Amino acid sequence: NAGVTQTPKFQVLKTGQSxxxxxxxxxxxxxxxxxxxxxxxxxxLIYYSASEGTTDKGxxxxxxxxxxxxxREFSLRLESAAPSQTSVYFCASSEAGARNIQYFGAGTRLxxx
Amino acid sequence: xENVEQHPSTLSVQEGDSAVIKCTYSDSASNYFPWYKQExxxxxxxxxxxxxxxxxxxxxxxxxxxNKTAKHxxxxxxxxxxxxxxVYFCAASIGxxxxxxxxxxxxxxxxxx
Numbered sequence: 001n002a003g004v005t006q007t008p009k010f011q012v013l014k015t016g017q018s019x020x021x022x023x024x025x026x027x028x029x030x031x032x033x034x035x036x037x038x039x040x041x042x043x044x045l046i047y048y049s050a051s052e053g054t055t056d057k058g059x060x061x062x063x064x065x066x067x068x069x070x071x072r073e074f075s076l077r078l079e080s081a082a083p084s085q086t087s088v089y090f091c092a093s094s095e096a097g098a099r100n101i102q103y104f105g106a107g108t109r110l111x112x113x
Numbered sequence: 114x115e116n117v118e119q120h121p122s123t124l125s126v127q128e129g130d131s132a133v134i135k136c137t138y139s140d141s142a143s144n145y146f147p148w149y150k151q152e153x154x155x156x157x158x159x160x161x162x163x164x165x166x167x168x169x170x171x172x173x174x175x176x177x178x179x180n181k182t183a184k185h186x187x188x189x190x191x192x193x194x195x196x197x198x199x200v201y202f203c204a205a206s207i208g209x210x211x212x213x214x215x216x217x218x219x220x221x222x223x224x225x226x
Binding site: 033040041043045046050058090094099100101102103104105106107110 | 217
């Protein structure tokens with residue numbers, strides 16, 4: 001039982017390049033989330049998926065797209081990376097409901113030069 | 114929009130002392146308030162949570178209190194130890210969402226031996 005797995009762990013991109021961050025969970029959770037973490041800013045929600053087949057914007061969606069491939073997998077795509085997207089990205093999943101405990105992946109540290 | 118304010122941003126205590134971190138939230142419909150601990154370079158992990166129908170909850174050296182009227186909730190750590198050093202995030206559920214959370218900006222706690 002690995003929990004939430006993110007790949008890659010580290011990535012360096014040049015401005016304008018594209019990439020996809022992968023996330024998979026093996027806890028049979030319905031809800032999945034993508035956050036970015038910047039120094040002094042806490043965790044900010046980029047996109048979320050309440051259930052398989054649905055996705056919605058969070059607080060900071062501009063410059064990102066997501067795909068809920070199936071119940072296990074939720075990917076985040078940067079179509080044209082910008083230096084402002086340099087951050088640590090966390091994927092999380094939860095059962096949702098009254099006690100929404102979110103379980104986080106280990107994170108992806110992304111640098112855009 | 115919804116907001117969670119967290120104070121202080123940094124906190125330094127001597128080993129054995131108590132530490133208190135405070136949060137306020139803006140969404141009257143929030144009904145779930147988790148606290149996450151993030152050690153350096155690691156993922157955030159839930160340490161304690163409270164629902165709106167409860168005023169206080171304890172788990173060994175950690176306790177959380179909630180004042181719904183004032184929209185305040187606090188984390189109390191007693192008999193602090195060096196391994197308590199980390200960044201702590203409070204969060205509040207967003208009313209009417211599928212379990213989304215909005216996070217505070219974090220408190221960096223340092224426990225000096």
